[in-house]
Structure formats: C-alpha cells, structure tokens
Amino acid sequence: MMRYFLRRLGHAFLLIFGVSILAFLFTTLAPGNYFDEMRLNPQIAPETVAALRAQYQLDRPLVVRYASWVNSLIHGEMGFSFAYNSPVAPLLLVRARNTLLLTVTATVLAWGIALPAGVWSAERVGRLPDRLISWGTAALLVIPDLALALGLLVLAVRTGWFPTGGMASVDFEDFSLLHKLRDLALHLALPILALVLSALPLLVRHVRAAVAEVLGAPFMLAAQGHGIPRRTLLYRYALPAAANPLISLFGFSIGALLSGSLLIEVVMSWPGLGPFLLEAILSRDLYVVIGGVLFSTVFLVTGNFLADMLLYWADPRIRTKSGAR
Amino acid sequence: MRLRRSVAKWLVVLGVLHGIVVCAGFFAPYDPAEQDRKSPYLPPMRVHVVDEEGHFHARPFVYAFRLRQGTFDQYEEDAARSYPLRFFVRGARYRLLGILPSRLHLFGAEDLRIYLLGTDAYGRDQLSRLVFGGQVSLLAGLLGAGITLSLGLCIGAVAGYYGGWRDDVLMRVAELFLALPWLYLLFAVRAFLPLTVRPLAAFFLIVAVIGAVGWARPARLVRAVVLSAKERDFVRAARGFGAKDVYLLRWHILPETGSVLLTQAAILVPQYVLAEMTLSFLGLGVPEPVPSWGNLLSSLQQYSVLVSYWWMYLPTLAMVPFFLGYLGLASSLQERGPAYKIERRSLGSLT
C-alpha cells in the first residue's frame, strides 16, 4: 500500500514540476512583456524601464530565471507580480481558495445528482424514465456553458432573486455569522448552478453507461439467479465492479469542472483564479500567469491523486498486481 | 461508401447547417460590417401577417421603429407604414463561396433595413453578423480539430507502433498536457503569444493554439488501437510476406483507427468552436471588426447591455443546432456495428 501511495505521490510531483517547466518554456516564445507597455509610455524614462527589467531579472537566461523562481517558490513567494508590485503567492492564495470553494462544492453537488440519476437510469435502460433522462441530458449538452452562464446572469438581473456577481455583499463584515453564511450561499448559488448544469449531462451519461454495462454482465445475471435482493445486488455487486470507470470519470470531471470554473468565474465576477488570470494575461504579468496555471494544475493533479487512492481501495485487482504476489 | 442510416441522417443535417453558413452572403440580408449609426441597439423587428385593422396579408411585413416619446433608447413600432418582405432581392455585393460575385440575397425589404435580430452599438445587423460569424467560428473548430487529430494520429501511431523509449517519452509529454485543465492550458498558451494582431493572423493563431493543445487524448486513443492492431495475426502475416513498417501502418494498422478518429472529430469540433467563442468573448480571440460568435457576445460583459438589450444574447444559441447535429453524429457513430463499409480497397484495384 505504501509503495503504491509513494509512487503515485512521486508521479504527481513530477507532473507539477514538468508543467512548471513547460510554462516557463512558453515564456521564451512570448513576444512582448509588461515593460514593453511601459516603454511605450513617454512619461517613463527608458533608464527606469531598463532598471526595472534588470530588477525583475528579465534579461537573465531562462535557466537562471527558472532557478530563481523555484527558489522564490520554496520561500513561499512564487515570483513577483509586476502589476500589483507584490509577491505572487499571497495574491493567488486568496483567489485559489475561492476557486476551490466553487469547484469542490460543484463537484460534490454534480456527483451527488449524477450518481443516483445515472444508476436509476441504468436500471431502467430503454424505458421511459431512462429516455427522459437521455433527452434531458442531451438538451443540456447542446447548450454552450457560455450561454448557460450568461443566461443565468440575465435571470438574476430580471428577477432580482440572486446577486449578480461577486462573492460578498457590500456590508458583509457587519453581518452575523448566520447572515454571512446566507449571503455566501446566495452569491455562490448562480455560479454553482452554472457549473453543475454544464458538467451534469456528461457525468450522468457516463455513469449510466458504466453502470448499465456492469448490470448487463454475466456475473450479475448469475447473482440474480441466486436470488440476491435488488438492493444488495446494486450496492455490493454492481457498484464496486463499476468503480474503476467511475473513478476514472471522477478524475476527468475535476479537469472539466476546473476549466468550466474559469469561464464562469469571469462571467459572474466570482473572485477566483479565473478573472485574475485573465487580467494577468491582458497585462502580461508573467509570474502571475505561471502561478495561476500552476495552481490549477496542482488542483487537478491532487484530484487525480485522490482518485488513484480511491481506486486502490476500491479495485482489488490493482492491489494484487502492485503489492502481494 | 455505405453509411449506416443514422450516421447519414446526421451528416445531412450538419451539411445543411454548414451550407447555410458557407453561403452566408446569400442568407444574410446585409454586409456584416455595414454600420447604421442612427439605429444603435434596435430591438428585433417583428414579422406580421395581420395588420392593425385586422386584415390578413399573404406577404409578411414589418413596421419601422421610431423612438418612443421622452426616451432615448426605447423604441416602438410605427404602424403608419408597413414594409412588405421581399424574397430573392438584390442587395449588397458579396462573393459566394469566395469566388462567384453575386448580389442576390434570400430576403430583404424595400426602403427599409430590416433587422430580424436587432442591431448592436454601431447599428450593424445582428443576423448578418451571426451568419458571417459562423464562418469564422465553425472554420476555427473544424481546422482546429483537423490539426489536433493529425497530431494525435502521428504521435499515437509512433508511440504505439515503435514502442520503447519513443512511447515512454511521448506518453509522458501527453500526461503533462493532460495534467492541465484544458481551458487553463489554452489560456496559458494564448497568453504567451502576441495580444494585438490583425484579424487574419489572430484567426490562424488561435486555430493553431486550439489545435495544438488538445492532441493528448486522441493520441492515447490512437495508440491503444495501434497497440492492439499491431498484435493481430494479419499484420504478422503481412510482415511474413515481406511488408515494411510503412506498408503495415498504411494498409493494415492505421485504417483501424478510422472510427476512433471520426468519433473524436464529432466530439472535438463543437468543443473547439466553443473554445473559439470563449477566447473571442474574452478578447483573446478574433478581434473586431471581423464577426465571430464569440466576439458578438463580448458586449454582454457590460452590465447595461446585459440588462437592457436581450437580443444581444441570441448568438449564444446559434451554436445549439450545430451542437445538436454533432452530438447526434457522435452518438450514431458510437452505436454498435460498423458505421461505414468501404467498398473498394485500392491495393491496385483488381476488381
């Protein structure tokens, strides 16, 4: 067990490390940087620009820049933001927390609906409930998430039931704890709804497909023949067998939800990594972009790592292949 | 080539939809760049068949808009004069399929610019921009998918067929690309390329970016097919006849990847169109004045537009019939049984 855990952990670290190199590699291709904008500004003397460039080490070779970035990473800084004139890490941490809040809640909710719906649908393949769910998911699938997000925003504006952006109301600080929670929930509602609605159809379809395939397997037929009650059949026979594809799907869904959250955060002004990253791209704030991309990678890799561990626990075949011989 | 019924059905649907977009000049009443500064943010004109007095007209007609008294952006219909709709009218010049010059448009009205989907801040007809915008967005999706699948095919084939260190290296790099959520990856790559470019260059830039970023998943799928095809006895037999690697790949192994690639194409194209829409919406894609479904929506980022001018939201739904078509195609391709039978295999057509 320990060996598998350590191996997957090492793998995860290597991935993050590799992505950081990849991100840095892209910067060598980048024409234009933050200071080119400044150079265009006639009010700022060219010497100032040159001095700033040297201060931010933009003239040093790539390897040196990477080394000093890793160094600043170890010191908890993750490079420097030109636009905000501050280390990147504290800026990102707050945003990352908000993105995590949104994405984790959406994941829990989406799976909380998709699993029962998929299983229920798989048990009744071909019959009316299954067909209804199929059409419902198809209808949701063909609506682009951009349309969903904007549509929900229009809904919020028209009805006034939900706040139209941000994470907290203006006088958030003055609220009681209960009021604060309620306020947060209200602000969270629309982004979560948009995210869940965009991810749900694919999840339901795949859960249904995976469970339906297991339900049709010969061993299930044999178990039914033994007279095992339906509930036990489902929870102790079918679901464990479907665990493998479902857990892989879980890993995949985290990536999809993270991508989705990027767009939805921007549209709904949720103060997460998304809008911050976009702003950094538009202003060429190099280290913020690298930091933001890396954070998203960390989330995804962590999610997949959890999925791997879950798989290890759920699928005995993995245990026997890697450990006991 | 014989196609399964369901596959053929969806291909026809998609063909019609794409046909409309390809012949944008004909279906759009006006040139998308034409501005009408006197009519900013006009709501969509309603098509009537029954007039104010209750008379039925066989030919549908519209009323012009006039500003409501005391407001500066509220319009109401002016029932004083009705403008009948005419079909196959002569209008702005355009080139059908980029080659044939023509002036024929599907519909129009005399003496009045008819705005079936309203106008934007510059008074440009949204319907025309929508149809022309589809050209950009759909082309971006199709080209991008083409690039991704070509890359995926080459890399997957090399990794699967030759194995060894090539396989290890390529699959590790694929894992790196898969370790990033795809939109973040897209942003990251886009970020490090010039921000302000001319529309044509921007278009090819984002096609290249979108295409180059998504190769990992198709490559893995192709690799799996190649790995299993490699072990088939008919490949062994051909090798026994003296066939070289290139021959085996070309005639025996890669044809097995056909259905995987087709299914991936049906899934990727809508995803990539959406990617272009997202990038353009946020200002990272195709810039003004070239219309694309994404930048048609970018004005919605302003609260005032979002609240007051609901017709600006309509381009988001333009994608829906296309999504439906591609979704249907993907489903029909994934049904059991061969999606198509290729009748002639030209190993030097003997038959």
Add this chain to the structure above:
Amino acid sequence: MQTLIKVENLVKRYARRNPAGGQEELLALDGVSFEVLAGSTLAVVGESGSGKSTLALCLACLEEATSGSIWLEGKDICKVAEKERREMRPQIQMIFQDPANSLNPRWRTLEIVTEPLVLRGGISRDEMKKQVYALLGRVGLPAETAKRLPCELSGGQRQRLAIARVLALEPKVLILDEALSALDCSVQAQIANLLMELQGALGMTYVFITHDLGMAAHLADEIVVMNGGRIVERGRAEEVLREPREEITRRLVAAVPRLTRSPLAPIGR
C-alpha cells in the same frame, strides 16, 4: 532425404512490464534444438505455455530469438541482415490458428490473396489476377468467393483462403501454428487432407504445432514434445505414441480420445 531446417540452441526471453511498474522476464524457449528433413512433417506438441507458439514465430522470422541459430539452406536466418531476411521470407510461411484473426476483415478475398504477390512485385496486374484465381481453385475455393469478405466465408473456407495466399509465394516450409485447432471436427479432416495433398504435389516441408497428440500422430512423420520451453521427448510418430517415455507425453497420449474397441493397444499406465 537431407536436412532442410536445423535449429540449434534457440533461446527466447521476453521482457514484460508488469502493471505495477516493475520488469519481469519470461523464458519462453530454453535451448531448443532439432532438425527437419526436407519434404517431411515435424509435429511440435505441447500444452499451453510450453513455448511452441514462440518457436513457431521464431521459425517464421516474426520474432527475433534472444540467442541460438536457425539454419535454412546454409544460412542462419537469425543472424542474417534485414534486407536478406526479407528476401528469404517467401521460403518460410505461416498459417495461423484463427483465420478470423489472420485475415484482414475489411479486405475481400481477391485482395487478401493478391497481397503477397503485390509485396513481392515483378509481375503485371493481369498476371497477378490469373495466378490468384488459379490459387483459389487449387485450394478448393469456388471463383465466386473472390468478391466476398472473410466474415461471409465459413471457417474452413477461411483457412483455405489463408493457405491459398501463402501458396502464392511458393514457400519451401510451411509452419502450421495450431492451424486446425479452431475448426470443427469434420472440417479439420478436409483441411488436413488438403494440406497433405499439397505437400505431396509441391514437396513442401511442414512444421506442425499443436496440442493434440492424436492429430500430430496422424499427420506427422516425426514428433517433438515440448514442456517449459524445452524439448523433452522426440522420435518417430508411432514410437512416441506407443511408448511415451516422459510423464508429460504420457498425459498427452492419455488425452487422445479413443473408442473402446480400438485396434490400438491401450498404452501402459
């Protein structure tokens, strides 16, 4: 009769990556040596995992041996250069066990049989077409099967097809890797007879891989028994059947189905 094939100390190791991440080695052939006389049939008999399929692949140059030699007409095909090996390929051909797997399901009969001719090259399209129809007739396939797909043919017809295409190259040696095992009993007899008839007419040498000792005895002149990658017993067919020496051979003999009132004397327990 002279020796056509001589196998000397053939060793084959496979390196497999196991799913947990380590490497493991499989010793499939552990120093195999034997000779085959020209025009005769040698049967290689063994259970699953005895290494006989690996032996077949190595003989047909479809796998590279880790060490050892295979001599064919004075040349060691294991050590010969790639170009020369490709030139020698037509001389040793293989018939696989499952024709559903060994024939490309998307190709039609005509294309399947033409493939080896196209690869060899050197003759015109018309000439190829003529030869193909002649080959189809030779193996007993009617001309109208030419336009059919393998899935439209029966198991026996498919195996005939596999034989036809291999004959296009006029091989000296035919390796039959369980070529009859996937067929129904009655069809087995038909194909076996076809093979025997072709051997007589064309003077080919057969190496017949099988797990069925009874079939081997019926078809082969000499038998070689394999177990765990090694040859454990060898001799003329009737001798091995009548007086099996090794335990594994005895088990294989006992597995041969026999009618109670058989003229064959019961083999000693």
